[in-house]
Amino acid sequence: MQEGKVLPAAQINRDLLRSILETPRWFWPVVSLLGLIVLAASITVGIMINTGLGITGLNYKVVWGFFITNFVFWIGISHAGVMLSAILRLAKAEWRRPATRAAEVLTIFSLMTAMIMPIIHTGRPWRILYWAFPYDFARGIWPNIRTPLVWDPSAILTYLTSSTLFVIIALVPDFAVLRDRTTGWPKLVYTLLAMGWEGNPRQWKLQIIAGVLLSALILPVFVSVHSIVSWDFGMAVAIKSWHSTVFAPYFVVGAVHSGVSAVVFAMILLRWAYGWQDYIRHEHIDALGRLLIVVATGWFYFLVMEIIFGIYGLEGDELAVRALQFLPGDYGVAYNVWMIIFVGITYFLPVILWLPKAWRRNLWIMSAACISVNVGMWLERYLLFVPGQANKQFQTFTWNDYLPQWPEALIVGATFAFVSMLMLLFSRVFPLVPLYDIKEGDILRTEMQVGRRTLTATFRED
Amino acid sequence: MASETQAHPPAADHGHDAHEHGHFGPEMWVIPEAPGLVAEVNEKQNAPSGIFRMVLLAGAALTILGIVGFVLKAITAGFSDHRAWGFYVAAFAFVFTLTASAPLAACAFRFTKSHWRRPLSRIAEIFSLVSIVNILLFIPALIALPDIGVATESGELMVRRSIWFQELVNPSGWLLAGMIGLSFCSVAILWLAALPDMAQSRHLVSGFRASLYGRLAGGWYGTKRQWQVQKGGLAILGALYFMMVVFVQFLVVSDFAMAMIPGWKDSILPPFYTVISFQGGLATILLVAYAMRRWGGYRDLIGQAPFWAASKVLLGLTLLHTYHLFAFFITYWYGRLEVEQAILNYLMFDSYIGIFWAQLFFTFFIPFPILVSNHARREGWGAPLAAIFIVIGLLLWHIRIFAAAFAAAPAVEGGLYYLPSDAFSFPALLLPVPGATFPDLWDIFMILGGVGIVLLVFRIGMMLLPPLSLWEMKEGSMYQRVDTLIRGRYLVLAKPE
Numbered sequence: 001m002q003e004g005k006v007l008p009a010a011q012i013n014r015d016l017l018r019s020i021l022e023t024p025r026w027f028w029p030v031v032s033l034l035g036l037i038v039l040a041a042s043i044t045v046g047i048m049i050n051t052g053l054g055i056t057g058l059n060y061k062v063v064w065g066f067f068i069t070n071f072v073f074w075i076g077i078s079h080a081g082v083m084l085s086a087i088l089r090l091a092k093a094e095w096r097r098p099a100t101r102a103a104e105v106l107t108i109f110s111l112m113t114a115m116i117m118p119i120i121h122t123g124r125p126w127r128i129l130y131w132a133f134p135y136d137f138a139r140g141i142w143p144n145i146r147t148p149l150v151w152d153p154s155a156i157l158t159y160l161t162s163s164t165l166f167v168i169i170a171l172v173p174d175f176a177v178l179r180d181r182t183t184g185w186p187k188l189v190y191t192l193l194a195m196g197w198e199g200n201p202r203q204w205k206l207q208i209i210a211g212v213l214l215s216a217l218i219l220p221v222f223v224s225v226h227s228i229v230s231w232d233f234g235m236a237v238a239i240k241s242w243h244s245t246v247f248a249p250y251f252v253v254g255a256v257h258s259g260v261s262a263v264v265f266a267m268i269l270l271r272w273a274y275g276w277q278d279y280i281r282h283e284h285i286d287a288l289g290r291l292l293i294v295v296a297t298g299w300f301y302f303l304v305m306e307i308i309f310g311i312y313g314l315e316g317d318e319l320a321v322r323a324l325q326f327l328p329g330d331y332g333v334a335y336n337v338w339m340i341i342f343v344g345i346t347y348f349l350p351v352i353l354w355l356p357k358a359w360r361r362n363l364w365i366m367s368a369a370c371i372s373v374n375v376g377m378w379l380e381r382y383l384l385f386v387p388g389q390a391n392k393q394f395q396t397f398t399w400n401d402y403l404p405q406w407p408e409a410l411i412v413g414a415t416f417a418f419v420s421m422l423m424l425l426f427s428r429v430f431p432l433v434p435l436y437d438i439k440e441g442d443i444l445r446t447e448m449q450v451g452r453r454t455l456t457a458t459f460r461e462d
Numbered sequence: 463m464a465s466e467t468q469a470h471p472p473a474a475d476h477g478h479d480a481h482e483h484g485h486f487g488p489e490m491w492v493i494p495e496a497p498g499l500v501a502e503v504n505e506k507q508n509a510p511s512g513i514f515r516m517v518l519l520a521g522a523a524l525t526i527l528g529i530v531g532f533v534l535k536a537i538t539a540g541f542s543d544h545r546a547w548g549f550y551v552a553a554f555a556f557v558f559t560l561t562a563s564a565p566l567a568a569c570a571f572r573f574t575k576s577h578w579r580r581p582l583s584r585i586a587e588i589f590s591l592v593s594i595v596n597i598l599l600f601i602p603a604l605i606a607l608p609d610i611g612v613a614t615e616s617g618e619l620m621v622r623r624s625i626w627f628q629e630l631v632n633p634s635g636w637l638l639a640g641m642i643g644l645s646f647c648s649v650a651i652l653w654l655a656a657l658p659d660m661a662q663s664r665h666l667v668s669g670f671r672a673s674l675y676g677r678l679a680g681g682w683y684g685t686k687r688q689w690q691v692q693k694g695g696l697a698i699l700g701a702l703y704f705m706m707v708v709f710v711q712f713l714v715v716s717d718f719a720m721a722m723i724p725g726w727k728d729s730i731l732p733p734f735y736t737v738i739s740f741q742g743g744l745a746t747i748l749l750v751a752y753a754m755r756r757w758g759g760y761r762d763l764i765g766q767a768p769f770w771a772a773s774k775v776l777l778g779l780t781l782l783h784t785y786h787l788f789a790f791f792i793t794y795w796y797g798r799l800e801v802e803q804a805i806l807n808y809l810m811f812d813s814y815i816g817i818f819w820a821q822l823f824f825t826f827f828i829p830f831p832i833l834v835s836n837h838a839r840r841e842g843w844g845a846p847l848a849a850i851f852i853v854i855g856l857l858l859w860h861i862r863i864f865a866a867a868f869a870a871a872p873a874v875e876g877g878l879y880y881l882p883s884d885a886f887s888f889p890a891l892l893l894p895v896p897g898a899t900f901p902d903l904w905d906i907f908m909i910l911g912g913v914g915i916v917l918l919v920f921r922i923g924m925m926l927l928p929p930l931s932l933w934e935m936k937e938g939s940m941y942q943r944v945d946t947l948i949r950g951r952y953l954v955l956a957k958p959e
Contacts (some may be wrong), residue, residue, distance in 0.1 A: 090774075223785060233795045243797055246729035248789035301708065304734065309729035312625060444947075448956040450940050457956035459947050 006442045007278060008130040013177060016435050019274050019427045020178065026273075027424065034421035039288045041414030044407045045120055048102045053123040056408050061400035062389040066408035067121035070415060072251075074114035075156070075229050076377060077254070077419075080259030081107025081163055082222040085170075086215035094444075094458055095287040097437045098279045102270060102423075103263045104167045109422040110259075113161045113415050117151075119373065120411065148231040155221070155228045162218045170211045172197050173436040233385065241310055241321040241388040250302035257292070257299045258377035261350075264288050266423065268363050268370075270432060279433050282361040289360035289369075293351055296373070300347045303380075320393040325383065333401055335387050342383055346376025493580060493765075493938040500659075503928050504666050506759050512920065513757040515647035517523065521918030528553075528911010532602070532919030547606035548868030549861065549905035551718055553912035554599040556860040559735070560853070561596065561916060562707055564589035565648045568655065568931075569700030575956055578771040580634040580938040581764040582782070583931040586747050586753070587655050588923040590648035595915050600641050604634045608871060612880055620880035621754065623727075624891060625716045635719060640710040647703045653774025654695050657682050658933040711736050715863075722867035722881045723808070724890040725801040730793075734786040741779035741825075742856045748772055750920070752846035763930055766842040773845035777833035783792065784826045790924065804892040809866060813898045817862045857909075861901075869899035 007015075049056055058065050084103040088096035119125045130143065143150055175199035179190035197203060231253035233242040244250075264285060271280040310322055325335050350369040359365045391398045426432065448457040524603035529904040532550070539546035571579035610633070611621040626633045661682035664675035682688060720726050720801040751768060792812070794802040810818045829848035838844025870892060872879045879890060899911070942954040 194774040223819065227785075229790065231792065231796075234793050237797045237799055243793070243799075244729045245731075245790045245793040246733065247731060247793070249786065250728065305712075305729045305732055308625065309727060311621065311627070313540070315626070446945070446954055448941070448943065448954060449955060450958070455941070455956040455958055457941075457954045459945070459952045460955050461952060 004419040005278075006445055009082070012279075012435055012438055012442075013181070015276065015278065016431050016438070017178065017181065020429060020431065021181065023428070024273070027428065031421055031424050034424070037417035038421060041411045041418075044410050048120070048407050048411075049123070049125065055405060057402050057404045059400055059402070061391050061398065062251070062386060062402035064121075064385055064389065065402050066382075066404045066412050067117045067445050069378065069385060070412045071114050071117035071121070072229055072256070072381045072385075073112045073378045074117070074415065074419075075226060076251075076255035076381075077110040077256045077262050077374075078107045078114065078163075078259065079222060079226060079255035080263040081105075081166075082218055083256045083260055084263060085166065085219050086222070089211065089215050092460070093287070094441060095284050097435050097441045098276075098281075098284055099263055099267055099288065100437060101167070101170065101434045102164060102266050103259075105423065105426050105430075106259075106263060106266060106419070107163045108160065108167060109419045109426075110262075111156060111163065112422075113419050115156060115160075148228055148235050151228045152232060157226045159218075159221050162214065162221055166211075166214050167220060169214060170206065170307050170434060170437075171430060172207060173199065174431050174434060177435055178431075209261050223252055239388040240315075240393070241325070241384075244306055244310065246302055246309070247306050250299070250306055253295065253299045253302055254377060254380065257295045257346075258374050260288060260292055260295060261373040261377075263368040264292070265367055265374075268367050269399045270427070271363075274427075276433060279438060282363075285363065285366050286357065286360045289354045289366060292338065292373075293354050294328040296347055296351050296354075303343075303347075317393045321388050324387045324390065324392050333390075334405075335383060336378060339383055342376050342379040344376075345372045346380060350376075408434045453457055478770055487895050493935050493942065498762075499935060500662050500928075500932055501666060503763070503930055503932060504663060506942055507925065507929065508667075509649055511757055511759055511899075512597045513753075513957075514924075517753075517917055518921045519919055521916075522913020524910050525918050526911075526914075527907050528914055530907075531904040531907025531911055535908065536602075538904070541602075544608045545869055545870065545899075547603070548865035548899060549578050549901045550908050551603045551606065551868055552860045552864035553713060553909045554603050555718065555864050556857050556909075557592070557599060557912045557916055558596050558763075559711075559739045559856065559860065560742040560746045561589045561592040562644060562648070562711070563739040564747055565593075565651055566700075566704060566707055566740070569651065569696070569703060572696065573700060573935075575957055577942065578767045580934040581930055582747055582751055582768050582772065582927055583655065584659075584927070585750050586743075587648075587652045587931075588927060588929065589743075589746070589921060590645075590652040592916055592919050593645035593648045595919055597638075597645055599912070599915075600638065603718065604637060606868070607634070608722075611883065619883045621883045622721065622880050623724075624721045627714070633713075637710075637713055637717065640706070640713055644703070644706050644710050647699060651696065651699045651703060652927075653678060654692055654699065655931065656927050657692060658684060658689075659928040659931065662932065663928060671926065692923050707739070708732075708736050711739055719863050719867040722871040723805065724870065724872075724892045726792060726867075727803050728794075728805075730790050731800050734783075734790065735787055736856075737779060737782045738856060738859065741776065741783050741852060744772060744776050745780060745852040745856075748776065748845050748849045749853065750850075755842075760930070763935070766840070768927060769842045769845045770839050773833055773848070774840040776845060776848060776852075777830075780826060780829055780833060780848075787822075791855070794822065798894075801891050804895050807895045808870065812895055814862050814866055815941055817858050818830055819896075820828040821855050821858035821862060824851045824858060826855075829855075865899060865901075870896055894954060 024041060056065065081104040084096055086102040089100070119128050154297060157376035166401075175190050175194040176199065179187060179194045179197075182190055227248035233239070234244055234247035237243045267280050267283065267288075270276060307322070310318055323329065325339055328334070328336050350373050353359055353365050353369040353372075386402050390401055423432075444459045446457050446459065448455050532689075535546065535550065541547070564586045566586075568579070568583040572583065589668055610624045610626060611619055613619055624633070657679050660675040661684070664672060664679060667675065673757035712732040712735075715732055717898070720731055748769065751764055755764040791806070794806050808814065828851045832838050832844050832848040832851075835844060838847070941958065943954050944951055945954045946952075
């Protein structure tokens with residue numbers, strides 16, 4: 001049942017545009033602090049480019065470490081946008097409304113952040129151009145389009161483009177509201193962005209059709225992106241434990257798990273920071289919590305399949321990797337302990353916290369559960385990628401280990417600051433809760449008398 | 463100023479000029495009012511249409527044919543060579559796949575509070591009765607399953623790959639326990655869901671049904687507490703059933719397909735099989751619903767709305783099916799490992815190439831455009847048409863996977879199928895790639911018998927129990943009304959919680 005009350009349109013405008021028309025006192029100090037962290041990481045990247053990747057923990061065996069883990073993590077976060085916006089829009093879930101914009105914007109920023117990681121990881125970022133352009137016509141050296149490492153940027157760029165378009169289409173009516181409430185150069189900018197929006201029936205029709213079409217068209221892109229990311233690993237037969245057919249759906253579901261959790265946490269922060277209690281309500285967090293139970297359980301199922309069929313083959317090399325992942329032993333890094341922590345904090349802890357309705361409606365508990373999921377999902381990628389590369393199989397002279405160094409830790413940490421900073425800056429100029437979507441939800445809301453109870457009801461078009 | 467623009471969409475109007483008549487017409491959604499519903503359904507049950515009587519006869523005839531096929535197969539081939547039973551296992555797996563997931567549809571759509579599910583719920587739940595047949599069908603398949611380990615003449619223990627690993631536990635007991643548990647759970651769901659309807663109908667019917675309803679629903683008076691227990695029970699059983707279905711499907715497809723083909727190690731197969739099962743289950747429900755609507759006299763009770771909404775879910779499942787297939791294919795194809803190329807050649811590109819492409823057309827290339835079409839979905843015939851193709855395609859899928867698997871497993875220890883139990887590595891290979899296997903007459907009889915027994919049991923279930931979930935229909939009629947918003951007439955839905 002929908003909670004809260006129907007608010008007048010003027011109040012919705014006032015409340016949701018507060019983040020743009022007024023600047024809270026905490027805003028610039030927080031943004032500055034985040035900016036400083038990003039600056040420190042940028043300097044570190046500069047040092048790394050100058051010195052070489054030798055200052056990281058990467059070595060001749062473990063060539064994909066923190067950076068690639070972080071790349072996959074942020075790609076995963078980006079899946080929240082389409083999950084919440086496109087899928088729930090097509091499913092006509094009413095409770096999606098306040099979450100869609102934040103999820104879509106988080107998608108864009110996390111994709112941008114993710115794309116930075118492999119560029120940094122190359123060590124010589126300018127060589128990234130060779131992925132896209134042939135660098136020696138004379139000798140016929142072309143990018144190998146048959147490698148997932150080339151499919152990957154194509155898919156991510158397509159996803160970034162379509163997600164950006166998706167956000168812009170949804171923002172147009174809100175730009176018009178901002179155009180009508182600002183003066184000076186901001187008005188000029190919003191006027192340009194509103195593209196002549198007057199809110200007539202034809203414009204609404206086009207906007208809604210565009211939204212629905214983009215929702216449907218973006219779904220295959222959404223699935224393909226993380227599938228292709230998974231194939232960066234799944235196609236590699238040399239690294240035992242990577243070559244698994246289940247990787248694609250496993251990665252996609254995992255991405256939705258971490259992405260939706262991240263959006264829930266972001267929504268709770270926004271509610272607290274901007275006082276949007278009337279818009280981001282407990283019922284929304286509750287519904288997302290229920291969705292997350294289903295998603296988490298699906299993810300756990302894929303995890304179990306991945307592990308069982310890793311062992312099923314009874315192939316010596318793969319069993320050695322699985323032993324490294326799960327069993328205690330004198331291997332250097334205690335991956336088995338991290339494995340227990342990862343499964344605990346990614347599935348069991350959050351699902352236990354999400355099961356009781358009262359806990360789903362407790363914002364502190366929900367925040368803890370969602371942070372737990374994301375820490376766990378980061379660990380998941382790390383534990384999926386690194387032990388296989390450590391190569392601790394039968395020929396001991398090829399063994400190696402990976403101990404991340406401070407530049408990697410700082411750069412990875414700074415990506416969180418980077419995304420947070422971008423989200424805050426976005427909220428300063430564009431509404432993070434879609435005004436028109438909230439108003440539409442209120443208009444479609446009505447009441448129905450059933451027996452002695454008055455229930456909230458919704459007008460349904462189909 | 464804000465008044466300069468219309469800053470919110472013209473609610474639910476969305477620019478459609480035709481809304482005065484409704485995009486689909488609100489009547490499409492309206493569940494009939496409660497009075498008379500119980501009597502009407504009882505009347506239809508007591509006087510089924512001619513086609514429904516024919517379904518009963520056809521089901522019985524095909525079942526007898528299947529039994530004849532089974533007996534003759536057992537006499538001619540015996541159970542010592544598992545390769546003779548591939549098509550039987552395919553028929554069992556096909557029946558199991560479609561019918562085990564059907565009750566789940568009722569639970570899942572009840573969980574998501576989908577209004578349109580109401581006419582479909584009982585149809586889905588009646589498939590629980592087929593689960594009892596599944597147990598019976600499963601026993602010969604278990605007997606035909608080759609042992610995990612065999613002893614050579616020298617006494618050395620040779621084992622094959624299995625999800626039971628090398629512990630040499632006898633999986634048959636566990637598999638059977640899983641199947642029985644699944645059956646119990648689904649029948650419990652059916653009983654709990656049908657309880658209020660049986661209670662209400664017990665005074666309207668006579669003979670065996672009156673006695674049955676009296677026994678099964680004697681204590682139901684519809685108190686608030688009883689409703690709470692019933693709904694809570696359905697939710698808990700639904701969650702339990704979901705987990706059990708997924709687990710038993712994992713066991714079946716791993717033991718009866720993957721482990722039978724030397725070298726096949728495929729972590730996506732169990733989820734793929736589950737997706738296929740959901741797709742097939744929903745397709746089967748839609749076919750039955752369409753038959754009831756078209757030929758059973760239920761046109762007024764089963765509207766177009768369930769087809770319109772369920773077809774979108776079927777579209778999603780169809781896409782998921784193809785996605786899982788592609789994820790399997792691309793990983794194997796790209797890896798270029800000899801063992802994986804052999805599997806691809808066997809199942810897709812060489813031995814079973816014809817059946818593979820036929821199945822792909824039936825499960826994707828034909829139903830996809832049908833389900834994408836708004837017109838086909840809206841008119842109510844699109845989903846059942848797509849469902850027919852999907853069900854045929856899934857039969858082919860089961861033959862391609864299960865019959866092929868049983869044909870590929872060597873009859874005796876040898877090659878790289880059975881290896882010493884202390885083998886350091888397990889590089890089993892399907893080389894040379896065997897040719898396709900074809901059914902004999904008894905196999906065809908058994909496949910037809912599998913289809914027949916589903917028809918027979920389901921039809922008996924329809925005769926015994928109200929084929930529509932009356933309490934859900936009545937509940938639905940309370941939570942809906944048609945109302946005016948701006949210029950259009952729309953359905954208004956209440957969600958109580």
